[in-house]
Amino acid sequence: MVDITDKPAWLADRVSEALVAELDLTPKPGLIDRRGAGVHHDMDYATMQASIRALHPGFLAIAEAGALPGDAVSLRARLGLLGREAEAAMLLATGGMNTHRGAIWCLGLLTAAAAARPAGEWQAERLAADAARIAAIDDPGLDPARVSNGKQAITRYGAAGARQIAVEGFVPVIKHALPVLQRTRTATGCEQTARLDALAALMAVLDDTCVLHRAGPAGLAAMQTGARRVLAAGGTATPAGRAALADLDHTLTGYRASPGGAADLLAATVFIDRLAEHASATATGDNAHANAIA
Ligand SMILES: CC(C)(COP(=O)(O)OP(=O)(O)OC[C@H]1O[C@@H](n2cnc3c(N)ncnc32)[C@H](O)[C@@H]1O)[C@@H](O)C(=O)NCCC(=O)NCCS
Numbered sequence: 281m282v283d284i285t286d287k288p289a290w291l292a293d294r295v296s297e298a299l300v301a302e303l304d305l306t307p308k309p310g311l312i313d314r315r316g317a318g319v320h321h322d323m324d325y326a327t328m329q330a331s332i333r334a335l336h337p338g339f340l341a342i343a344e345a346g347a348l349p350g351d352a353v354s355l356r357a358r359l360g361l362l363g364r365e366a367e368a369a370m371l372l373a374t375g376g377m378n379t380h381r382g383a384i385w386c387l388g389l390l391t392a393a394a395a396a397r398p399a400g401e402w403q404a405e406r407l408a409a410d411a412a413r414i415a416a417i418d419d420p421g422l423d424p425a426r427v428s429n430g431k432q433a434i435t436r437y438g439a440a441g442a443r444q445i446a447v448e449g450f451v452p453v454i455k456h457a458l459p460v461l462q463r464t465r466t467a468t469g470c471e472q473t474a475r476l477d478a479l480a481a482l483m484a485v486l487d488d489t490c491v492l493h494r495a496g497p498a499g500l501a502a503m504q505t506g507a508r509r510v511l512a513a514g515g516t517a518t519p520a521g522r523a524a525l526a527d528l529d530h531t532l533t534g535y536r537a538s539p540g541g542a543a544d545l546l547a548a549t550v551f552i553d554r555l556a557e558h559a560s561a562t563a564t565g566d567n568a569h570a571n572a573i574a
């Protein structure tokens with residue numbers, strides 16, 4: 281068991297690891313990976329790496345905020361501020377490209393939630409529920425006039441966007457991706473295969489507003505159907521599952537759409553899985569206090 285003497289620093293390191301795990305996972309349909317930039321023309325593997333490096337101080341500050349005692353409303357306001365600062369650092373590092381906005385959102389909430397609890401209490405459902413309670417509080421600093429691809433897709437198609445998924449407790453992660461990750465890991469002993477199956481499990485159920493914005497409901501339906509085929513074929517450990525994954529890649533390339541929301545939630549899945557593993561190896565009762573949101 282790892283002894284965590286500096287919890288915020290440890291958590292920020294785990295966030296970076298989860299983001300690198302997501303980036304390095306290959307082959308991902310439509311997304312940037314070790315093969316190349318997928319459907320993206322304005323950013324590539326190096327841009328994503330630079331973004332991950334630039335985000336580490338922001339996640340450290342988010343973890344420090346979560347670890348402080350205080351009420352949930354003040355914490356939400358502080359996270360909004362820190363989230364926007366992290367976005368600014370990302371944009372500076374990427375020449376203005378949105379590489380990790382959705383990841384800052386979901387991993388920021390989960391990091392703050394984890395920082396507020398002793399490590400022995402980092403069970404997956406508990407972290408997701410704590411993060412959901414923070415997400416449900418309005419952000420006083422949010423500009424209501426801000427236009428975003430996500431907002432447009434939500435208004436136009438009635439989709440559940442990044443905020444709703446968080447407020448509902450990250451159901452695609454807790455009920456779909458994590459069980460598949462753990463099942464495939466046990467069955468195959470291969471972490472990459474387990475992560476590819478977890479990504480397929482997310483793509484099979486998510487209203488990904490990145491895909492909706494680019495490809496509309498037809499593109500989203502094609503993504504979900506293609507991902508279900510991967511799972512129905514026995515997952516990416518099987519030749520039929522790998523072929524279905526390649527088909528899904530071609531489908532998304534045809535739509536020029538990339539499942540960025542699913543990618544963010546895969547990073548969240550890897551992060552939660554790592555913390556839950558740590559919790560099961562940790563006796564409860566370190567010195568951390570549970571604050572208002574815990
Ligand atoms: C709520 C956020 C994600 C804005 O969402 P919005 O729907 O307006 O969409 P936008 O297109 O700008 O970004 C959404 C991103 O979320 C990801 N995403 C897309 N669909 C989904 C989905 N269904 N579920 C989860 N994530 C998704 C994608 O990566 C996408 O790029 C967030 O950026 C925000 O409000 N930031 C303000 C700062 C803040 O409060 N930060 C908190 C840090 S802890």
Ligand SMILES: Nc1ncnc2c1ncn2[C@@H]1O[C@H](COP(=O)(O)OP(=O)(O)OP(=O)(O)O)[C@@H](O)[C@H]1O
Nearest residue numbers: 303311312378379380381382383429490540543544
């Ligand atoms: N490996 C990855 N490849 C591509 N996108 C990723 C990856 N991992 C996460 N993402 C997420 O995808 C989103 C970027 O996707 P996209 O380029 O479609 O964003 P956008 O700025 O909303 O759209 P557009 O560029 O079409 O205006 C980011 O918010 C990021 O969190």
